[in-house]
Structure formats: structure tokens, C-alpha cells
Amino acid sequence: MLFFGILLTSGFPNFMMQEAHALTPTINTAATATTTTVTVNFNNGPVFNEGGTGTSYISCFRIGGNTVSSGTDIGTTEGGGSSTITLTTTAFGTGDTPNVVYAVANCSGGSIIAASDGTVDGNGDDLGDVTFTSTTDGVAPVFSSAEATSTTTVVVTMSENVEFEGTSQPSAWNVDGSTSGAHTATAVSISGNKITLTVSGLLFGETLDVDYTAPGGANDIEDTVTPTGNALATFSNQSVTNNIAKTESKSGGSGCDGDCEEPTLGVLPNGQRVVDDGFTYNGYSIDVERFFTPYPLITSQVGKQNTAIFKIYENRGPDNIAHFTFAFGLGKGEIISQSQAMIEVDFARDRTQTVTITDPENALDNVSVTTDKVSCNGGSTQCLEITINHMFREPLDFNIVSTDVWDYSRQAWQNYYNHGIEIIGTSMNPAKQHEGINQGHIYHLTETSKTTAVDEFGDSWTFQYGIWMKDYIKQERIQDDETLVFDRMHSDFAEYRENLSNEALNQLLETCPLCIEQYSDFEDSTSWEYGNKISKLSNPEIQMMMTVEEQKAQEIMKRLMDSKYDLRNAYFGIEKDDRPIAEILEEERVNKIILQAERAWLKQIIAPNQ
Structure with a gap:
């Protein structure tokens, strides 16, 4: 039994454990996917993260010396894992191939190991320190910008250096002009990241864009990565900056450069009509003349919606029109800038329109502007059609209307229309x-x-x-109330007197027809007209005076009736007299009569001697 145990621990089991060890993972390839991502593929994968989370291994990596901000989740168990991971880092240049560095010393949240063994035991199953310097460029070149430098040349700038994979394909390139139309390239050349297209017929000031259709196969344009480059993909409608220089006019040395023809709603400078029905108002159309356009007076009601339609021809196409103005209410001799009701439309290069309303008197309302491209005269010539819907809130002082239009070359033209448009009705605005x-x-x-x-x-x-x-207000005499009896002060007395005089004259002529002739030398009778009657009861000043006089009278009567009061002393300065008041007053009256008689006698004596 003891031998058998030794065999188990030092023989067969040891052999089996060696067979279970995984091979050490290594970096097989690394390639840039974008200017911020690198894709890494491992030999002896799949791999997973030992410790931490499925992405915490990113702390071990450096891309071009920069830390990694995110990576593919490869799990934390050997049952999962992946042979390829994508790492995101700080942006690097297009075409760059940064080194990929993995350092165990940098790991702060686990490390990468082979998925067939879950133990880091130093037996070669964990990813060791490595600096991978064979990163390849996997980023395809893309369009960056384009510029038209002449009427025959367009330079397209790419995101990185490019080259022909095979032979050049001019037909893959097309330049579209808003006025001159489509132009297929006749030649293509490459220098670094610049692709030069040769075309014909481009115009100064027009809007341009460029298209590219990838030929495919061996004739693509690709970056300079070897051995196999990344091909330029198809793109379309990329904006081209129009830097075509103005050329000298061929109009006979007038000093005008480039586009010397202004937009028109009717006729060209040589008198040729290019636009029919250039101005329509509420359904009434008219051909616009070169300068002044006779226009029958049209009336518009306040509060009613109106529609004005304009067709404008521009020699370089409708998209070359930069500005349009429609002005109302001009008087004779006034110019468009003096209008107090004006609608302006400005067009950006991308044809975005901006509407500006000049309306200090609040005469306009419900203004809307729409545009379209239509035939100028029923043929193939295109015009810009501008439709302006609007409503008037109050009448205008004058009726002449005017238009002003210019293109991107600042060639402008104004037209005036008389008799114009008359606005009638009651103002909807509050009184000023x-x-x-x-x-x-x-x-x-x-x-x-x-x-x-x-x-x-x-x-x-x-x-x-x-x-x-x-305004001057004439002072009218106050009209008295009607009455059957009135005096000379009554407001109707003069009229009454005149009526009686006429009636008496008529009766006299009936009775004595010759009386007028007999007394023709009599002077006209005269009369006096008194001023307006003033009522003392309604005049505060008179009432005050009356009050004062009344008080004085009462005081005098009080003293007269007081027997102890000496009237002579109070009024004449005579010493106190005990005689009755009546006797004193009679004496004064007699003295006054005597004094008057003495004066009369003296006059009779003195007068004869003078």
C-alpha cells in the first residue's frame, strides 16, 4: 500500500498534471482599426482575465506609449475567453502603426492567461512581458477636403498618403457644378495625400462637389501600406471649395471682372427677354421690363392674405442668386431703401435661406417665403422662383413696389412697378x-x-x-336757453332783431313802395353788442366783494343805530355834539348847498373879466 501511494504521487499523477498545462499565449498580430483602436490576436488562445473583471487587464497594455481606456470583455473564467481583443487608446495619426506593449508590472486588475488553465503557477500559461513592434495599418484612407484651383483643376486631399494599386481610372471621378453641370475627369494624378483631377468647364462662383466610385480589384486607390494596402472606399457629394480666380471680362474693357451679368426678372442688357411672367401678384402676371415696368393699380384689403411670385434668371444658374428684396409703399422719387415695409431673403452657399422683415410701422403679418426651380419661359432655361405670402395690417402711404436682386459676384439690379399695389381698409393695429x-x-x-x-x-x-x-378753436358765443321773452343780452337777440327788421321792411314796401327811395339818404341805425353775460352768482371774485361790502354796511348801520356813537366824530372829525343826529345831518346839507351857491356866484363874477 505504501509503494502504491508513492507511485501515485511521483509517477503517473505527475505525468497527468504536465499534460494539463496550457501553452504560453503570445501576440500573433496587431493592426490599427481606426486612429484610436488596435486589434490584437493571440497564439495559443483563447485567453481570459485572471482576477478582477473581464476588462481590467487593460491596465497591463500600452499602445504607442499611451494607456488603454477600454478593451474587449474576455471574461474571468477559463470556460470563456477570446483569441482577439480590441483596445482603445489616445488618437494617433492616420497611417501610424504604434507598438503594442504588455507588462505584468503594470497590471493592477488581473492579467491575461490561457483559457485551458485557471492557475498562474509559473508553468508558462500566462502572458509574459512583450513588446510587439509589427503592428500593421488597418485604417483605410478617407476624403478630407477638396479645392477647385482653376476651371480645369480640382485637388482632393485624403487623410493619408495614397497610391494607385494598378492604373489610374479617371472615369471613377466626377465633379458637379451648380451651373456648369457634371464633369467627368479626363486625367488623375497622385502626390502624397493629394489627388489631382483634370476636368473642364468649371465656373467662378458656382457650387461644386466631387464623387468617387471605387473600381474594385487591382485598380483601386489605396494607402501605401505594404504588402497589401487599404483601399479607398466609394464616396459622393463631398463639398469642393471654389477658389477659381476671376478672369478678365470679354465685354470690351469695361473694367468688370468675372461674372459681369446681373440677375433679371425679365430681359438681358441686350434687350433679349429670357423670363416670361416675371412678377405675379394675386394671380395677375406681367412681363418685367429692364428698368421701369408699368403695372396697373392692384388693390389689396387689410387682413387678406396675398401671394407674390417672382421668377429670376441668373446666367450662372439659380444657385448663384445671393439676395432678393421685395419692398412696398414707395412714393414718387423714393428709392427702395426708403421703404417702411420690406421683405428680404438671403441665400447661403448651401442654399440655406434667411428672411429679414423691415417693418417699423407693423404693416406686415403672416409672412412666409418658399423657393423652387422652374422654367423661365417654358424651355430648358432654369429660374429661381420665390413665392412670398403675406398680409397687410394697415394701409400704406404710397403704392409703388420694387424688387432688388444680386448674385454672389455682387452684380445687382432693381426694378420698380407703378402704379403698384394699394392697400385699403381699416387698420388692424392699435392707434398710435x-x-x-x-x-x-x-x-x-x-x-x-x-x-x-x-x-x-x-x-x-x-x-x-x-x-x-x-388746431385753432373759434370762440363761439354761449347759446342761451329758448325763451318767449328775452333782452338784448340773449344769444338769440341779434337774430330776432334781424328777422323783425326784415319783416318791417317788407311791410313798409307793401304800404309805401317809394319810401325807401325818399329816405335813402338816412344813415344806417347803429347798435351796440355787449359781451358775454357774466352771472355774479357764479363768479367767486364778485361773491367775495359782495360779502365784504355787506359786512361794511352792517357795521355802519350798527353804529348809526347806536345812540352812544358819535357819527360826526367818526366820519367828519368834529368834536362830540350832543344834538340829535337828524339835526346834525340837516346842518351839513344846508352848508353844502351854501358852498355850491358861493362857487357859482364866483364863476359869474370872474368869467366876464377873462
Whole structure:
């Protein structure tokens, strides 16, 4: 029994344990998948993480000297695991092949071991320190940017250096111009990460994009990785920056460069009509002339929705139109910038549109703008159609309307339409408020029209010479109540007198037809017109005076009736007299008569001697 035990521990069992050990895992390949990820494949896999979590092994790795932020979950048991892991690190350059380093000393959450044994026992089943320097580039080149440097050349920049796998394929490349149309390349060359396309007929200022269709097989464009590169994939509608220089005009030395033709709603500078029905308002269409366009007066009701449609031709295509303005309410001699109701549309290069409304008087409402590409005259020539829906909230002062349009070369043209559009109806806006000054007092005015207003007292004002002025109010005589008997002070006396005079004259002429001639030398009778009657009972000043006089009278009567009061001493400064009051007053009256008689006698004596 003892021998058998020794055999078990030193013979057969030892042999069996050696057979159970896994082979040591090693890194087989490493390749970049993107500019931030590397894929690592192991020999003798699958592998799993011993200790920690299924991803805590990432602390052991460095990619190009940088730590790893995430990795494939390979589990923590030998029943799971994977032979390939993907590690994410700090971004590196396109085409770079960073080293992959695994160091046990860096491990802080477990380490990688072969999946056939779950014990790190130093028998060669755990991944040891390794620096893998044979990382391959697995990132395919991609489009970075493109630039049109002339009417025949487009340079496409890739994310890394590229080369032809076989022969160049010009037909795989196409450049689209918004005005000039599609252009297939006639030649292609490569230098580093630059691919130069040769085309024809590109135009200054137009919108461009480039397409590439991968030929496949041995004629692809690929990066410079050896022995097998990563092929450029198909792409389309990539924007091309238009840096085509302006060329000298062929119009006879006018000084204009590049695009010298402005957009038009009707005719070209040479008089050729290219647009039919360039302006339509509420269904009424008209051919727009070069400068002034006669337009019959159209009326629009306040509060009603209106539709204006414009067709604009641009020699380099509808996408080269940069700005459009529609202005209302211009007077004779005014220019478009003086409009107080204006709708503007701006177009970005990507055709994003921005609508700006200039409306200080709040005359416009419910404004919307839509665009489309339509035929200019029923043929193949394309125009930009702009539809402007809008509503008026109040009438405008004038009727002329105007349009202004320009392209990306800043070639612009304005048109005016008269008699234009008249807005009728009552304003939907609240009455405007103003302030007026009259004789140093400030009044709050409510506008009743463009030039009239009323203040808080109901008086009318007029806007003239740039200011609000209070209207003159004629002073009318106060109208008295009706009565059967009235005096000269009555407001109807003058009319009554005139009626009686006319009636008397008629009766006189019936009785004595010649009387007028006999007394024709008589002067006209005259009369006096007294001013407005003032009631003493309604005048505070008169009432005060009456009160004072009444008090004085009462005081005098009180003293007269007081027998102890000496009237002569109070009024005449005479010493006290005990005679009765009546005797004293009679004496004063007699003395006054005597004095008057003496004066009259003296006059008779003196007068004859003068």
C-alpha cells in the first residue's frame, strides 16, 4: 500500500498534471482599426482575465506609449475567453502603426492567461512581458477636403498618403457644378495625400462637389501600406471649395471682372427677354421690363392674405442668386431703401435661406417665403422662383413696389412697378400714441390718421412741419336757453332783431313802395353788442366783494343805530355834539348847498373879466 501511494504521487499523477498545462499565449498580430483602436490576436488562445473583471487587464497594455481606456470583455473564467481583443487608446495619426506593449508590472486588475488553465503557477500559461513592434495599418484612407484651383483643376486631399494599386481610372471621378453641370475627369494624378483631377468647364462662383466610385480589384486607390494596402472606399457629394480666380471680362474693357451679368426678372442688357411672367401678384402676371415696368393699380384689403411670385434668371444658374428684396409703399422719387415695409431673403452657399422683415410701422403679418426651380419661359432655361405670402395690417402711404436682386459676384439690379399695389381698409393695429405741446402744456395724443390726432380733452391736432400742432378753436358765443321773452343780452337777440327788421321792411314796401327811395339818404341805425353775460352768482371774485361790502354796511348801520356813537366824530372829525343826529345831518346839507351857491356866484363874477 505504501509503494502504491508513492507511485501515485511521483509517477503517473505527475505525468497527468504536465499534460494539463496550457501553452504560453503570445501576440500573433496587431493592426490599427481606426486612429484610436488596435486589434490584437493571440497564439495559443483563447485567453481570459485572471482576477478582477473581464476588462481590467487593460491596465497591463500600452499602445504607442499611451494607456488603454477600454478593451474587449474576455471574461474571468477559463470556460470563456477570446483569441482577439480590441483596445482603445489616445488618437494617433492616420497611417501610424504604434507598438503594442504588455507588462505584468503594470497590471493592477488581473492579467491575461490561457483559457485551458485557471492557475498562474509559473508553468508558462500566462502572458509574459512583450513588446510587439509589427503592428500593421488597418485604417483605410478617407476624403478630407477638396479645392477647385482653376476651371480645369480640382485637388482632393485624403487623410493619408495614397497610391494607385494598378492604373489610374479617371472615369471613377466626377465633379458637379451648380451651373456648369457634371464633369467627368479626363486625367488623375497622385502626390502624397493629394489627388489631382483634370476636368473642364468649371465656373467662378458656382457650387461644386466631387464623387468617387471605387473600381474594385487591382485598380483601386489605396494607402501605401505594404504588402497589401487599404483601399479607398466609394464616396459622393463631398463639398469642393471654389477658389477659381476671376478672369478678365470679354465685354470690351469695361473694367468688370468675372461674372459681369446681373440677375433679371425679365430681359438681358441686350434687350433679349429670357423670363416670361416675371412678377405675379394675386394671380395677375406681367412681363418685367429692364428698368421701369408699368403695372396697373392692384388693390389689396387689410387682413387678406396675398401671394407674390417672382421668377429670376441668373446666367450662372439659380444657385448663384445671393439676395432678393421685395419692398412696398414707395412714393414718387423714393428709392427702395426708403421703404417702411420690406421683405428680404438671403441665400447661403448651401442654399440655406434667411428672411429679414423691415417693418417699423407693423404693416406686415403672416409672412412666409418658399423657393423652387422652374422654367423661365417654358424651355430648358432654369429660374429661381420665390413665392412670398403675406398680409397687410394697415394701409400704406404710397403704392409703388420694387424688387432688388444680386448674385454672389455682387452684380445687382432693381426694378420698380407703378402704379403698384394699394392697400385699403381699416387698420388692424392699435392707434398710435404721441405727445404734443401747446402753450407750455403737454397733451397725450391718439392718432386718428397719419396727420390728425385728438388729445385727452377731445381737441383735434394736426401733424404739419414735422410736429403736432393743436388746431385753432373759434370762440363761439354761449347759446342761451329758448325763451318767449328775452333782452338784448340773449344769444338769440341779434337774430330776432334781424328777422323783425326784415319783416318791417317788407311791410313798409307793401304800404309805401317809394319810401325807401325818399329816405335813402338816412344813415344806417347803429347798435351796440355787449359781451358775454357774466352771472355774479357764479363768479367767486364778485361773491367775495359782495360779502365784504355787506359786512361794511352792517357795521355802519350798527353804529348809526347806536345812540352812544358819535357819527360826526367818526366820519367828519368834529368834536362830540350832543344834538340829535337828524339835526346834525340837516346842518351839513344846508352848508353844502351854501358852498355850491358861493362857487357859482364866483364863476359869474370872474368869467366876464377873462
